[in-house]
Structure formats: C-alpha cells, structure tokens
Amino acid sequence: MTPGSVSAGDTAWMLVATALVLMMTPALGLFYSGLVRAKNTLNTFMMSIGALGVVTVSWAVVGYSIAFDRGGGLIGGLHYAFLHGVTFAPRAGTHIPQLLFMAFEATFCIVTAALVSGAVVERMRFAPLLVFMVAWSILVYAVLAHWVWGGGWLASHGTLDFAGGVPVEMASGFSAFAAATVVGARKDYGRQALLPHNAVYVLLGAGLLWFGWFGFNGGSGYGTGHPSVLAFVNTLLTPACTLVVWFVLDLVRDRKVTAIGAATAIVVGCVGITPAAGYISPTWAMGLGVIAALPSYAAIMWRPRTRLDETLDVLAAHGLAGLTGILCVGLVAQRAWSGRASGLLYGDAHQFAWQAIAALAGPAYAFAATFVILKLIGLVMPLRATPHEEALGMDVVQHGEEAYTSAEGAILISSEFDVARPVRP
Amino acid sequence: MKLVIGIVRPERANDVLEALYRAEVRGVSISRVQGHGGELDRVETYRGTRVKMELSEKVRFEIAVSDSFVGPTIDAICEGARTGEVGDGKIFVVELEQAVRIRTGETDRGAVTPVEG
Numbered sequence: 001m002t003p004g005s006v007s008a009g010d011t012a013w014m015l016v017a018t019a020l021v022l023m024m025t026p027a028l029g030l031f032y033s034g035l036v037r038a039k040n041t042l043n044t045f046m047m048s049i050g051a052l053g054v055v056t057v058s059w060a061v062v063g064y065s066i067a068f069d070r071g072g073g074l075i076g077g078l079h080y081a082f083l084h085g086v087t088f089a090p091r092a093g094t095h096i097p098q099l100l101f102m103a104f105e106a107t108f109c110i111v112t113a114a115l116v117s118g119a120v121v122e123r124m125r126f127a128p129l130l131v132f133m134v135a136w137s138i139l140v141y142a143v144l145a146h147w148v149w150g151g152g153w154l155a156s157h158g159t160l161d162f163a164g165g166v167p168v169e170m171a172s173g174f175s176a177f178a179a180a181t182v183v184g185a186r187k188d189y190g191r192q193a194l195l196p197h198n199a200v201y202v203l204l205g206a207g208l209l210w211f212g213w214f215g216f217n218g219g220s221g222y223g224t225g226h227p228s229v230l231a232f233v234n235t236l237l238t239p240a241c242t243l244v245v246w247f248v249l250d251l252v253r254d255r256k257v258t259a260i261g262a263a264t265a266i267v268v269g270c271v272g273i274t275p276a277a278g279y280i281s282p283t284w285a286m287g288l289g290v291i292a293a294l295p296s297y298a299a300i301m302w303r304p305r306t307r308l309d310e311t312l313d314v315l316a317a318h319g320l321a322g323l324t325g326i327l328c329v330g331l332v333a334q335r336a337w338s339g340r341a342s343g344l345l346y347g348d349a350h351q352f353a354w355q356a357i358a359a360l361a362g363p364a365y366a367f368a369a370t371f372v373i374l375k376l377i378g379l380v381m382p383l384r385a386t387p388h389e390e391a392l393g394m395d396v397v398q399h400g401e402e403a404y405t406s407a408e409g410a411i412l413i414s415s416e417f418d419v420a421r422p423v424r425p
Numbered sequence: 426m427k428l429v430i431g432i433v434r435p436e437r438a439n440d441v442l443e444a445l446y447r448a449e450v451r452g453v454s455i456s457r458v459q460g461h462g463g464e465l466d467r468v469e470t471y472r473g474t475r476v477k478m479e480l481s482e483k484v485r486f487e488i489a490v491s492d493s494f495v496g497p498t499i500d501a502i503c504e505g506a507r508t509g510e511v512g513d514g515k516i517f518v519v520e521l522e523q524a525v526r527i528r529t530g531e532t533d534r535g536a537v538t539p540v541e542g
Contacts, residue, residue, distance in 0.1 A: 192439050388508065391436035400469050408459060409480025413468065 006088070007095035010223035014096045014104055020215025021107035025052050025114050027212055031205025031263065032118055033403075035312050038197040039393025040122045041403035047117035047129060054130050055113045055137045059106045063138050067145035068105065073153035076146045094222040104219060105145070112168045113137050116370070118312030119176035120183045122194075123384045126398045128377050135377070136175065140369045144171050144362055158351065159358040160333065160340060162231060163220035165275025165326035166362040173319020174363040175370035176310055182374040185309030187387045199259045206263035210239060213270045217277040230337060231277035234285035239269025241289025249297050264317060268296045271321035276329045279338035284328075292324045323359050330355030426521045426533060429498045431486040432460060433506035433514040438484040441505030448501040450494060451539040454487045464512030483514060489524055489537045 029048030033041045055063075065080035080086055083102065091101040113133040120129070144167035146152040148159055154166070161167075188194060196202060217235045221228030246265030250257045272292030273285055280288065299316035330352035333343040344352040377383065384390075389397040396402060433441055438455065445453060459480040467478040490498050499516055507513055526536040 188439075388510070391434075393436075396467060396469070401471065402469065405469070406459075407476075409461070410469075410476040410478055411466075413475040413477055 004090060005095060006090050006097055007223065010095045011097065011100060013224050013228070014100055014219055014222065017215035017219025018100065018104045018107055020212045021104070021111065021219065022052075022212075024107075024209055024212035024216065025049075025111045027205050027208035028111060028114050029205075030201050031209060031267075032121065032312055034198040034201025034203075034205060035196045035260070036121050037194060037393070038404060039395055039402075041197065041395060042401055043126065043394035043398050044117075044121045046126065046399065047121065048114040050126070050130050051110050051114035051117070051133055054134050055110045056106055058134045058137045059109050059142075060102075063109060063142040064102050064105065066138060066142040067109075068102075068150045070151055071146070073156065074146070075143055075152075076150050091222070096222055101222065104222075108164060108168060108216070109137050109141050109145070112141055112164075112172050115168075115172035115314055115318060116175045116179055118314040119180040119310045121311050122394060123186050123390050124183050125382065125385055126394075128381050128383050131377055131381075132179075132374060135373045136370065139373060140171055140175060140366055141167055143369075144365065147362070148358065154354070154358050154361070157354050157357075158341060159354045160279055160329050160338070160351070161275045161326060161358065162227075162278040162329075163217045163274045165322045165329075166358050169271050169274055169318045169322025170326070170359070170362045171366040173315045173317070173322060174366040176314035177308075177319065178367045178370035179374060180308055180310035182371060182378065183383050185307065186311070187390050189309040190307070196260060199263075202260055202263045206266040210235075210266050210270055213239075213274075217270075217274060221278050227278035227339065230282075233282060234273050234277045234280070235270065237282055237285045238273035238289035238292070239266050241286045242266070242269030242272065242293045245290050245293040246297065249293065253301075264296075264300065264313075265293065267317050268292055268321045271318050272325045272328075275322060275325040276333070279329050279333040279340065281332075281334060281337045284332040284334075287332075288325065288328050291328070292321045295320045295324060319363065323363070326355055326359050327352075426489070426491055426524065426537060427495050428519045428521045429486075429488045429490060429495065429502070430517040430519070431488070431502040431506065431514065432458065432483050432516075433486065433502065434508070434512065435482050435484045437506045437508065437513075438486075441484075441486060441502055444501040444505035445488070445498070448497045450488060450490065450498050450501060452489065452537065456485050456487075458483050458485045462512060462515070464510075481512065489521055491534050491537055 025048050029045040033045040036044045060083055062081050065078050066076045069076035069079045071077035086098050086102050088097040088099060090096060091098040094101060113136055147154040148161040148166045214232055214235050218228050218232035221231055243262060243265045246261055247257045250261050269289050272288050276288060296316050299320055300313050303310060303313060303316060331343045332345050333341060334346050335342045341351045342348045385397060460483050461479050464481060469476055469478060488498055495518060502516055524536040525532050
C-alpha cells in the first residue's frame with residue numbers, strides 16, 4: 001500500500017467501527033440509568049444523549065482541530081476548525097479519508113464526555129452539564145488526545161496509547177473525581193441506601209458497551225492490519241478474564257456472584273485493554289484482565305465508605321483500570337506483536353518511564369482542568385438542583401417527564417390534534 | 426387502641442420510618458398509593474401531548490398502637506414528613522375494634538405491643 005492512498009478495505013471497516021463506537025454512548029446511558037433510582041432514570045440517560053448533541057458540534061467546530069492539527073506539543077492548531085480542509089484525502093499515517101478519521105475520533109470524544117456524567121447524576125442540573133461537556137470536550141479531551149495521538153509531547157517521546165488510556169479512560173475517571181468534589185454529594189448520600197433501580201438495564205448496557213468496544217479498540221489501528229486484528233481479539237480476551245476474576249472475588253467476599261458486579265467487570269476489562277489492545281500479546285492480554293480487576297474492585301468496595309459521592313464509580317472503573325492498562329503497555333509490550341516498542345520485561349525501561357509519565361500527567365491535567373471549568377461555570381449558574389428538587393427526582397424537575405408514568409390521573413391539556421372537547425350543558 | 430393512618434410524600438417515607446424508630450414505635454405497614462390533596466398540578470409534556478398530573482404518588486403508613494402511643498406516633502410522622510409545602514399529606518386516627526397477633530393468638534393490647542427481646 002503506497003502512502004497517501006485510500007484503501008477500500010480499511011475504509012469499509014472504519015465506517016462500521018465508527019457506527020459501533022457511536023452506539024456506545026446510548027449503551028452507556030442505559031448502563032448508567034439502571035444504576036440510579038427510578039425517579040432519575042431519564043435525566044441520567046439524557047446526560048449521554050446530551051453528549052451526542054453538544055459534543056459532536058464542539059468537536060466539528062474546534063475540538064478535532066485542537067486534537068489532530070499539527071501545532072505545538074501541548075495543543076494543536078486551528079487549521080481544521082469548522083472542518084476546513086477535512087476531506088477525502090487520507091489522514092497522514094492511515095489509508096482512510098480524513099473525513100472518516102474525524103468522525104471516528106468524534107465518537108470517542110462523545111462517549112468520554114458522557115462517561116464523566118456518572119460522577120454527578122441524581123443532582124446536577126441539565127443546562128450547566130451541557131455547558132460543562134462543551135468546555136470539557138475542547139479543553140480537556142481534545143488537549144489530551146493531542147498529547148498522545150496528535151503529535152503532542154507524549155507522542156513525540158514515545159508514549160504508546162492504543163485506543164485512549166490517557167484521553168478517554170484516565171481523563172474521564174479523574175475528571176469524574178474532580179466533578180464529584182466540586183458538585184458535592186447527593187443530599188441523602190451516606191444517610192439512606194441509594195440503590196440501582198434496574199439491574200437488567202445495567203447488564204444490557206454493559207453488553208452493548210462490550211459489543212461497541214470491538215469498534216473502539218478494533219478501529220484504533222485505523223484499518224484492517226495486524227494491530228487492528230490483535231486489538232479486536234484482545235477486546236474479547238481481557239474482559240472475559242476480568243469477569244472470571246470478579247466472579248471469584250465476589251464469591252470470596254460474600255459467597256454470591258452479583259449481576260451488577262459482572263456488568264462492572266465487563267467495563268473494567270474493556271477499559272484495561274483499551275490502551276494496550278494493539279501492543280501486547282493475547283496471553284498478556286489475559287493476564288492484564290486478571291490484574292486490572294484488582295485495583296478497581298478494591299476501589300469500588302472502598303469508595304462508598306468515604307464522603308466522596310463519585311456516584312457511578314467512574315474513577316474506579318475507568319480511571320484506575322485505564323492507569324493499569326497504560327502501565328501494562330510499558331511492562332509487557334513486545335515489538336514482535338506491537339510493531340513498535342517493547343516494555344520493561346522485554347528490555348526497554350525507557351518505554352516504561354514514558355508510560356508512567358503519561359499516567360501521572362494525564363490524570364493531573366484532567367483533574368485540575370475539570371475542577372477549574374466547573375468552578376467557573378458555577379459562578380454564572382447553579383450547578384445543582386435544590387434539595388427539594390433532588391427529593392422529587394430529576395426527571396420531573398429537569399425534563400417534565402417520567403420514565404415509568406402510569407398515566408392514571410393525567411388530564412389532557414392540549415394535543416397535536418384538535419380533539420373535540422365534551423361540551424358541558 | 427387506635428389505628429394511625431399517615432399519608433406522606435414518598436421522598437419523606439424514609440424520614441418517617443427513622444422518626445418512628447426513634448419514637449420506639451414498632452410494627453408498621455406501608456403501601457404505595459396515589460392521591461390528590463391541594464397541591465399544585467404537575468404539567469408534563471410527551472411529544473405534542475401536554476398533560477396535567479392530578480394524582481401524586483404517596484406512601485400510606487398504617488400503624489396500630491395502644492392509646493398511650495397515639496401522640497408519639499403522630500409527632501413522629503409529622504416530624505419526618507413535614508416540608509412546609511402543600512402536599513405534605515394527612516394523618517387520620519381511627520378507633521380499632523380488635524387486634525390479633527396470628528403467631529400467639531394474643532389479642533388487643535398484647536397484640537400491638539412489641540415483643541420484648
């Protein structure tokens with residue numbers, strides 16, 4: 001394949017992969033909405049749907065350019081603003097049109113912004129959340145994507161991040177940590193049991209996320225070459241191992257394997273393999289599935305005992321598993337599999353050092369930037385609902401709808417059709 | 426011996442349970458009901474259809490108590506359920522003719538008094 005040409009096969013797969021990753025956002029909405037109380041179902045789901053709208057726009061307007069235009073080591077330029085010059089010519093280093101490359105990367109930015117919402121469900125108002133997601137997608141996601149994929153300082157020092165350990169997983173996890181800190185705990189947190197209202201949504205959401213993740217990791221080789229095939233297969237192996245380890249941990253802890261635990265394990269496994277998918281052998285991918293389960297499981301058990309109401313454990317499931325994955329690349333990558341560098345165990349300490357630097361710098365920037373963005377938005381509009389609104393539930397208060405309306409006692413005010421009203425004598 | 430019926434906001438049901446527990450009132454039944462008091466109607470919109478929700482979700486407490494517990498029970502429900510807004514609910518106290526504890530066959534006062542230890 002000559003450089004500068006478009007491959008039909010690569011393009012066909014990347015069109016499908018883009019659609020698969022786009023599906024992960026409503027899948028995440030389903031996953032999250034099952035984990036909250038019934039009165040917040042729609043609001044939680046709408047946080048993901050909201051990202052599909054506003055983040056796609058912010059990405060096309062300026063996010064893509066900041067992430068993927070050449071520019072400095074810290075941020076990209078503005079040549080691709082409003083998709084100027086993003087056409088059918090192949091993206092450098094790939095054999096797919098840059099237009100398709102832009103759309104594929106857009107779906108990553110959307111789902112990542114939606115992930116952060118898990119920290120603030122059941123209390124954050126919808127309008128400031130939309131403002132936050134726009135700002136966050138440009139100032140946090142696009143910047144971190146530039147660092148590892150757009151020719152930024154981590155990329156130029158050789159940090160390897162296959163499908164988004166830094167901009168997606170660690171960024172969402174540590175931003176969620178910051179968001180939970182700024183927005184504060186739900187009013188009933190620590191006083192009442194706040195339980196998931198529909199575990200079936202959670203399982204179905206996790207299943208659809210795993211399905212979409214084949215496009216997420218399998219597409220991050222930007223074609224149909226060896227890295228894509230390796231990443232695709234590793235996306236099967238790692239979550240399966242995490243799932244099995246989670247079963248064992250659940251059995252040891254409480255002698256029962258839990259459904260919501262299983263759904264969590266699928267996500268943790270997918271996250272763990274994300275940065276490493278195209279770089280480590282299938283055997284090590286299985287090992288990573290085992291290792292990645294441990295810190296996330298421990299954090300999920302410990303976090304509810306703290307005052308930190310990081311409600312849906314984005315930090316534990318995404319931040320920590322992403323951190324494990326990115327370090328794992330530095331340990332066990334093999335040139336024979338990755339076609340790039342080897343890790344510490346295969347003789348390259350330098351690679352491990354730059355993976356570790358990415359694992360410090362990415363989370364630090366994400367936490368600090370998110371903290372500042374939310375504090376600034378909080379100066380111009382209230383971030384959270386009043387305690388009374390929180391008690392009523394965000395569905396009715398924020399959207400004027402309910403997920404499970406009975407319609408009993410509902411009196412028609414007006415409808416699309418001009419229905420003849422009964423006339424009183 | 427009286428039956429105390431409290432109809433409260435669902436989001437305050439946990440607070441009522443806590444208040445009853447602190448007042449050492451045991452033996453409670455609750456059910457989900459729908460009702461309409463004087464509260465403002467909620468307007469919801471589904472596509473082109475706008476509806477006024479006349480019935481609100483409420484939780485109904487039923488507590489059978491001996492006469493000396495009527496006052497503390499009412500106080501506990503009020504303490505847990507009051508928000509000060511219209512729609513906090515009502516308490517009704519009615520005479521109770523007979524009560525039987527099924528397990529032991531105890532009747533009346535014995536049946537509504539919690540088992541020791």
